[in-house]
Amino acid sequence: MSEQLQEYEGALDRGLEGVVTCTTSISTIEGTTLLYRGYTIEDLAANATFEEVIYLLWYGWLPTRRELDEFCTDLHHSMALPPESFGWFHGLPTRVHPMDFLHAVIAGLTLHDPDANLVNAAATLRKSTRLSARVGTIVTAYQRVRSGQWPLQPLPEKSIAWNFLYMLKGEEPDETTVRRFDTCLILHADHELNASAFSARVTSSTLSGLYSSVMAAIGTLKGPLHGGANEQVARMLLEIKSPDRLENWLDNTLRSGEKIMGFGHRVYKEGDPRAKILKRMSQEITRENGHPELYEMSVRLEELMQAKKGLIPNVDFYSASVYYSMGIAIDLFTPVFATSRIAGWCAHVLEQYQNNRIYRPRGKYVGPTGEAYVPIDER
Numbered sequence: 001m002s003e004q005l006q007e008y009e010g011a012l013d014r015g016l017e018g019v020v021t022c023t024t025s026i027s028t029i030e031g032t033t034l035l036y037r038g039y040t041i042e043d044l045a046a047n048a049t050f051e052e053v054i055y056l057l058w059y060g061w062l063p064t065r066r067e068l069d070e071f072c073t074d075l076h077h078s079m080a081l082p083p084e085s086f087g088w089f090h091g092l093p094t095r096v097h098p099m100d101f102l103h104a105v106i107a108g109l110t111l112h113d114p115d116a117n118l119v120n121a122a123a124t125l126r127k128s129t130r131l132s133a134r135v136g137t138i139v140t141a142y143q144r145v146r147s148g149q150w151p152l153q154p155l156p157e158k159s160i161a162w163n164f165l166y167m168l169k170g171e172e173p174d175e176t177t178v179r180r181f182d183t184c185l186i187l188h189a190d191h192e193l194n195a196s197a198f199s200a201r202v203t204s205s206t207l208s209g210l211y212s213s214v215m216a217a218i219g220t221l222k223g224p225l226h227g228g229a230n231e232q233v234a235r236m237l238l239e240i241k242s243p244d245r246l247e248n249w250l251d252n253t254l255r256s257g258e259k260i261m262g263f264g265h266r267v268y269k270e271g272d273p274r275a276k277i278l279k280r281m282s283q284e285i286t287r288e289n290g291h292p293e294l295y296e297m298s299v300r301l302e303e304l305m306q307a308k309k310g311l312i313p314n315v316d317f318y319s320a321s322v323y324y325s326m327g328i329a330i331d332l333f334t335p336v337f338a339t340s341r342i343a344g345w346c347a348h349v350l351e352q353y354q355n356n357r358i359y360r361p362r363g364k365y366v367g368p369t370g371e372a373y374v375p376i377d378e379r
C-alpha cells in the first residue's frame with residue numbers, strides 16, 4: 001500500500017457517511033428540521049410558492065415582489081420547449097421509463113442551447129432557468145404522447161405547479177390541488193448533499209456544464225434507494241392491497257432481507273420533517289379522492305416499522321399516496337421529484353462553480369499486487 005494510502009488507513013467510510021466534502025449555504029438538516037437558506041421547511045411549505053423557493057435557493061434571499069415578478073416572467077416563458085424538440089417526442093420510444101425519457105430529452109436540449117458548455121455564472125443561471133422550467137413540460141408531454149395525445153403548451157401567466165397539472169391532465173386544475181402540488185415541489189426542492197446533488201457537484205467540479213451535471217443527477221435520482229423509492233412505495237401499497245394483510249406481508253418481506261421502500265434515512269433518525277407535512281396531506285387527499293385505505297395502510301406500516309425496525313418514514317413514503325390520489329401515473333412519481341429537485345441541483349452547480357475544486361477521493365485498494373503479465377496462449 002502506498003504511503004499516502006496508509007495515511008488514510010482507518011478513514012475508510014463506505015457511502016461517505018459523516019464525510020464533509022464542501023461548504024454550502026443552500027440547505028441543511030438542523031435537528032429535526034430542514035432549512036433552505038435559513039428558513040425552515042415548515043415555514044416555506046406553509047407560506048411560500050415554489051417559484052419563491054427556487055429564487056431563494058439560487059440567489060440566497062427571498063425575492064421582493066418586483067424581483068419575483070421579473071423572475072417568474074423569465075421562468076414561466078421558458079416552460080415551452082423549443083419547437084424542434086416536438087419532433088423528438090414522436091421519434092423516441094414511448095414504452096421506456098419516464099426518467100430515461102427525461103434524460104434523453106435533456107441531452108437533446110443540450111444540442112440546441114447556445115450556452116450549453118459555458119460555465120460562467122450568468123450562462124449557468126440562464127440555463128438553470130430554462131431547464132428548471134422545462135422538466136415538468138417534458139414529463140407531462142411524455143405522458144400525453146404515450147397516451148396517444150398531443151402535448152399541451154404551458155401558459156406563462158400560470159405557475160409551474162399549475163402548468164404541470166394542466167399539461168398532464170388537459171384541464172385546468174382546481175386551486176386546492178395546485179396548492180398541494182406546489183407544496184410537494186417546495187418539500188422536494190433541495191436536501192443538502194443528497195446523492196443526486198452530490199452527483200451534480202461532482203460532474204460540475206470537472207467544469208463540465210450544467211446540462212451534464214443535471215443529467216448525472218437525474219441518473220442518480222432514478223435509483224430506488226434515492227428518488228425512485230416513491231414509485232416503489234406506491235407499488236408496494238397496491239401489492240399489499242388491504243390493512244389486514246399488512247403485518248404478514250411485512251414480516252415475510254423483512255425475513256427475506258428486502259428493504260421496505262420509503263423507510264430509513266442516512267441523516268434523520270428522529271423523523272423526516274417533510275414526511276410529517278406529507279402525512280397530513282395524505283390523510284386529507286386520500287379521503288377526499290376515495291383512497292382512504294392507502295393512508296390507513298401507510299400509518300399502520302409506519303407503526304410496525306417503528307416497532308420492528310426502529311425506522312422512520314422518509315419523504316418518499318407519504319408522497320406516494322399523495323401523488324396517487326392526485327391521479328398521477330405511478331412511474332411519473334420520480335419525474336415529479338425531478339421537476340422539483342432540479343431547483344436544488346442548479347443551486348448546487350452554481351455554488352460549486354463559485355469555489356471549485358475537482359472531487360477526487362481515493363479508494364482503498366484490496367486487490368492483488370505483483371502480478372506479471374502472462375501471454376494469452378499460456379493462460
Ligand code: COA
Nearest residue numbers: 224225226229258259260261262263264265266314315316
Ligand atoms: N427497510 C428495511 N431495513 C432497512 C431499511 C428499510 N427501508 N433501511 C435501512 N434498513 C436497515 C438495513 O438493512 C441495515 O441493516 P443491517 O445493519 O442489519 O444491515 C440498516 O438498516 C442500515 O441501513 P443502510 O442501508 O446501511 O442505511 P443507509 O444510511 O446506507 O441508507 C437509505 C439509507 C435511505 C438508503 C435506506 O434506509 C434505504 O435503502 N431505504 C429504502 C429506500 C428509500 O426509501 N430511499 C429514499 C431515501 S429518501
